[in-house]
Amino acid sequence: MSTELNALSKTQAYQLADIAKTPPQFGSITPRWLTRFLEFKGLESGIYRVNKVVEGETPLDILCSSEKKSVEIPEGFVEYQQKPREYILNSISTIINVDTAVADVFSSPFDQTNEQLALAIESLRERQESQIINNDDYGLLKNVAERQRITPIRDGRPTPDDLDELISKVWKEPSFFLAHPRAIAAFQRECTRRGVPPSTINLYGGTFILWRGIPLVPTDKLLVDGVKNPNPKRGKTNILLVRTGEAKRGVIGLHQSNLQNEHSRGLSVRLRGIDSKGLASYLLSLYCSAAILADDAIAILEDVEVGEYYDYS
DSSP states (O other): OOOOOOOOOHHHHHHHOOOOOOOOOOTTOOOOHHHHHSOEEEESSSEEEEOOBOOOSOSSOOOOOOOOSOOOOOOOOOOBOSSOEEEEOEEEEEEEEEEHHHHHHTOSSSOHHHHHHHHHHHHHHHHHHHHHHHOTTTOTGGGOOGGGEEOOSBTTBOOHHHHHHHHHHSOSSOOEEEEOHHHHHHHHHHHHHHTOOOOEEEETTEEEEEETTEEEEEOTTSOBTTBSSOOSSOOEEEEEEEOBOTTTTOEEEEEEOSOTTEEETTEEEEEEEEOTTOEEEEEEEEEEEEEESSGGGEEEEEEEEOOOOOOOO
16 A cells, blocks of 8 residues: 655645744834933922013113212012913823733733733823824923914925024024924925035934934924825925923923832833733823923924925926
8 A cells, every 4th residue: 555645735834834923013103203302301299380580681780880989789689470380290091901811821922911011102102292292281382482483484385594594583502303204305305406405413323314403303293284194295284493401491391200110201000900800901101291491492483385396307
């Protein structure tokens, strides 16, 4: 009796193969450059009061005299605003439920609980950056002073002249421009058209273009036409110029320090418990805000057109 042996099929080999796997790929995650460039301050009480001097040319009358005779020295005091702005930390929270039986059985090659928590943390950090820009209370867009708002000089296109105007508004040690990637591309087109291509610099592991030595930092949280997925041919957005740092009276991010179960800056991860069905529940809370310490710490170029193209042929 003879037996015919068949060659190992691709399907059978696939069933026996040890397949290489990746961790879950979260396509909407961004580098979040804003939170890397922005200086942060930790709070103990969750409230940050910005005391300001009443606006004026000089806070005191000062005597400047070369006369040798006796002159009366002016006196007074520096007047503070009576009702200073107070920033209260905003809470961004979510709850993650993990079936412990599933996590135990399918724990290799990746820890299922850690993967779920990592993805949730990434989502909270994305929301944090969006809130710093767009929050109705403390968001940067809503808190730029009127005298710090300008519009493009030529038909909405972001030109070098416009960015120079922004620099004239934030001339005391400006830190970075903040713009949607399409706005940066539109600005580069204008530079190419004029024959003044901007230089580049490597910071925080990324490459950024520079204008007047100031990096243009990309973020998709500065929306185009108010949406994340705008018309690819047209659209309007904003460009910000920011000075950051408490010592420079700039813009700073705020977070709660010394949290219980602190995972990272301003973020706590708490196990709420495991129910009778083996379902583990985790509470993730992120406490954040942002403060503008002086009006001239930020300026905005509004209604920037990102869909203007040229034929160079």
